[in-house]
Amino acid sequence: MTEFTVTPPPIPAAGRQSLLRRLLRKPVALVSIGFLAVVAVVAVVGRAVSPHDPYTSSLDLVLAPPGAEHPLGGDSAGRDVLSRLLTGTQISIGAALLALAVALVLGVAGGLLAGYYGGVFDTVSSWLTSLVMALPAIIVLLAARAALGPSIWVSMTIFGVLMSPAFHRLVYASVSAVRHELYVDAARVAGLSDLRIIGRHVLWVVRAPIIIQSAIVMGIAIAVQAGLEFLGIGDLAVPSWGSMLNDGFAQIYSTPILMLWPALVIALTSMALVLVANTARDELERVSPRRGRRRRAAEWSAPQVSEPAAIVHADAGDRPEDVLLHVRDLVVGYDQDDGGIKEVVRGVSLDIRRGEVHGLIGESGSGKTQTAFSVLGLLPAGGRVLAGSIDFGGVELVGASERVHAAVRGRRIAYVPQEPMSNLDPSFTIGSQLVEPMRVVAGLSKKEARARALDLLARVGIPDPQRTFSSYPHQVSGGMAQRALIAGAVSCDPELLIADEATTALDVTVQAEVLDLLRDLQEERGMALLLVTHNFGVVADLCDRVSVMQSGRIVETGPVETIFSAPQHEYTRALHAAILDDSTPRGALSPREVSAP
Amino acid sequence: MTALLDIVDLEVTYPGKGLRARTSPVLHGVSLDIRPGETVGLVGESGSGKSTLGRAVLGLAPVTGGRITYAGRDVSHLRRKDRRELASEIQVVFQDPYTSLNPAMTIDQILSEPLRVRGVNRAEASARVGDLLDRVNLPADAAGRLPREFSGGQRQRIAIARALALDPALIVCDEPVSALDLSTQARVLDLFIEIKQRTGVAYLFISHDLAVVRHVSHRVAVMYRGEIVESGDGDKVTSAPDHPYTQRLLMAAPVPDPVRQRERRVERRRLLDSQAATA
Structure with missing residues (x-):
């Protein structure tokens, strides 16, 4: 007897390519990822390539216009704006990464435990998550500033805790769905340890949504951090995008251009992160219109080869009018x-x-x-x-x-x-x-x-x-x-x-x-x-x-x-x-x- | 002859939600034994508890009463660690070939995973995978592909290969052919029988289909509302059952022959009338 099920043709290459590869083919994502890569490089080497010391004040440079020696001019304290921008990138991105890491660790671990084991873990963690979500973030951060002093690192750690429910919810929902898939049961029967099942079978499923959520949280962290420093809550001596914004705002009538640089990097970085996240989500869910899907339907022509006709058994009393x-x-x-x-x-x-x-x-x-x-x-x-x-x-x-x-x-x-x-x-x-x-x-x-x-x-x-x-x-x-x-x-x-x-x-x-x-x-x-x-x-x-x-x-x-x-x-x-x-x-x-x- | 698996008065109750949730047992007092190399068919309709029995044997359902003994050892309440050791003895093939394989893993990863956690090195595991694929009649180049590239019947073969990877003595088959087309179903069943003859593995074969169970089983047990109402020789139970429920079940399955089905319809009507009269 022959088996009638036929092996489906190999999946076209597009389906197998990694998400990053697919993203790089989208112009919006390509430009955004490119920009983020530049920001990342600056965050690493910015301090080293700064042409001047970002902390040194010079009276000649106070509110100096852009020139050959100082391409972006000087700020209200006579420091080189370009150097502060380059060094500030490191601090701003580092602080946002800290918030992201805290949120990731707490949220993903909590979501995994609650989703996989359920029971007490589930009850306790959903109670804690609801509590954290009910806290007004800005007020908590202001209170922390009052109690713990002006440190961008402390406030970003606290902000990470406040953002962790975003990951918790996401991971919890995906894990409790995957938890009851038969392949997880099969893995348990195959003698795999819980740790291995979580790592191999469960976490794998939620990796893409986590990456997307990370980009969004990162964007929020950058914006909130800039906001806090702009309000003057951070340490203004430390160069960062927010503190530069604060400085620029103070001089908005005399030297409005000082506002431009930090505002520009904050806006572009946040936008790039959100755009990457959105394109990645579209690519995963395939909601964006695909190429080649024109509204005009494809032409169909009858095949030339005629196939054998069906075998028809006649029966008695065949009345066609019926x-x-x-x-x-x-x-x-x-x-x-x-x-x-x-x-x-x-x-x-x-x-x-x-x-x-x-x-x-x-x-x-x-x-x-x-x-x-x-x-x-x-x-x-x-x-x-x-x-x-x-x-x-x-x-x-x-x-x-x-x-x-x-x-x-x-x-x-x-x-x-x-x-x-x-x-x-x-x-x-x-x-x-x-x-x-x-x-x-x-x-x-x-x-x-x-x-x-x-x-x-x-x-x-x-x-x-x-x-x-x-x-x-x-x-x-x-x-x-x-x-x-x-x-x-x-x-x-x-x-x-x-x-x-x-x-x-x-x-x-x-x-x-x-x-x-x-x-x-x-x-x-x-x-x-x-x-x-x-x-x-x-x-x-x-x-x-x-x-x-x-x-x-x-x-x-x-x-x-x-x-x-x-x-x-x-x-x-x-x-x-x-x-x-x-x-x-x-x-x-x-x-x-x-x-x- | 000593039993390989001995289930005595098994009771399973799933925990309810909340503190004072009322729960009623899914299984109440089920007893069943499987000898080495034997295929025991378990028939029942949806909600009868047949899958729960299989899951209890696999340690995936909570045993709240009675005892499950495997090769003389009580396995009803094993700790996770001890249960993992049992993986090389008791394996499973699930019903749905679409959700029982992790869609993100290649066939090679799926099949070598149980071997690798037991410390088999990569090269040896790889060789074993080729051997396993061969045993379920799949080409060796299947190893590098993903589950979605295979049809339902082929996926079920992969699931069988995974169950065979650790050379178990017992495989719980939970409706393994229900999701398959007729012709594929026959071929997969023949594969089960062939593997049994070659390796001497015992099956607990769970299905809702009397014809399927009759085809593969030495002995058959019939479940109804969490209890086994009849069990015995496969031929006897599936062609001349004693219990009224099994009789109804047998009569309800339409025969693929118009003439005989007409007769069975009359028989079924008569049976239902007589059962209603005696009830």
Whole structure:
């Protein structure tokens, strides 16, 4: 037997490149990172390359204009502005890094412990975090200045503590999400220590958000620090961007240019940090528009090579005038980033007669759901019908306006989805979700719709309709939710009901009941049923006719008995061979099989 | 014959949130044993507690009563350190091949990690990885790739290779083929059987699908609402069960044959009516 799953093509190089590499290809990020690199270099060597001593005052230089000897002139105390700027960079960046480091260590460690171990760690740390977040930062810093004296390092350490909740929240949220991933459980079973699991499996996941958050916190730290010094809280003798700003502000009427230099570096550095953070976030979440995604859809041309037609088994009493849904040569494709089109349905032809139960069976990725969605006119974004026609009771649905679709959908074609829970809105009662469409579609009054909904809930076998009617989706079981959705689907007396893996998520005993219900409703109302499934048992239970799909094509179609007793296509045969129901049971453990543990 | 794994009156209760939270046990008094080299199937519907039983054996669920004995040693309340030692004895294959492999690690890193923490050097681990990939029928060049480059069936093979890395004597398989397509499912099951025949490993095989369990298991136990309601020879339990619940379960699974399914539908109706009458 061949394995039908194919190795996906290698991931294009872009997906694998490091974040830094991807960022460097964005002009905004490239310029920002370049600027930050210059600032970083200056922060390291600034003191050494200063042309003059930043602390030495000279009376000649007081408020001196820029000149050859002193390119940026002198400040109010007669010190060289360029030298103070270069040396100040070191102090300002160093102090901001201190704040960042404190925030990182406290926040990341706390978040990891609380997220990974939960329990007491969680309670204590979330209490502490809330406390810290409730403190007004500036007031705490002013109080610290009063108590501990004017030191930029002390105030930045305190500021780091105040900023740590930003990291704590971030790490805590990511870690508690990752904590319950199966690969973390697998790592524990594999005998890894907690430390190694945290380092290797957990921290790895949050590294990118941490880097982005760091850039933002760094920007804030620089701004706050400058603000504090500007207010005169810092030590004004020490050269830093903030103290230079303070000095410049004092001379704003005589030498306004002194304001320019520190303001410029503060603004540019903060901006660059925020821009890098934003671009990195966009790049990770891919929210920025991608290149090549033009609004004009890519051209599609029919392939030249004709592929083998589906094997069609004739059946008795074939009356073409009975055909309700007539799909011909349907091609569905998705626009790709590279401008091409990926075909997921490749020339499907399908007839469903009135009152017929038609099974559409295939493995994942065979295009069965895409075919059903095309009929409903509900293809996900990026997907569209490229060719072919869908004729539903005389109405052409391909290329039809949204009004035509709306007139058909929910009135003449109804739909039952796979996941009952995700198809019910958790914030409304089941009753209101049944009543609303009936009022819109059938124009019933509120009272009539309510009575009809209760009737339908009783009809689909819900024991206490009144209670289910006023329940929220999370208050009922999956089987009950699916029954309620079926009630909603048949409320408008549709001619065709499309059930997309409607029983897959249910337990077998519940599945059997739901299948019974679908059969009874179908017979009672004489509606046609398109049953999309991967389960041969479900097909055997319910269907009159079956179409087998493989990679976007129907390979074989015919009455259910023929498909099961005399399958022609090799794929259908291979699927039959994979069915386990008739396989021989394993039997008892023979002594021969036993080995010493 | 002595049992490899012996579970006696196991009770599991998850701690509730808050101080006075009411909690009801997920498992109440489950007993099950697995002999060396034996495959025991555990069938049940969602919420029956079958996965919790598997997690309790793995030390991932809190044992609040009863006892789990592995090779004569009580392993119900091991400390983390002792539990780590047991990693080379009891391993796991989870249901979802998409979340059970760390998406940021290459296959080589995933497979060599359990070896490396046991002090196997890099070269030797690398050679073992090639051997493991070969045993689950994956090409050797898979080692340098990331999980997302593989299909569901292939990922499940990688998960099996990871479980085999430490040569365990017991593998807990928690719905290992439920997320796979029909044809892939058959091939992965055959791989399980082949590995068992070659290495003599024992399986606790958890599934909701009677046909799957019947295909791989020597013995089968049926769980319903936190209790084992029936257990015994695999063929017997999956084709002629005694307990009313197992009977309902068997009748509810549709047979992939229209003629026989029609008969089964009638049988099921009759069974449900008779059970309702006696109840």
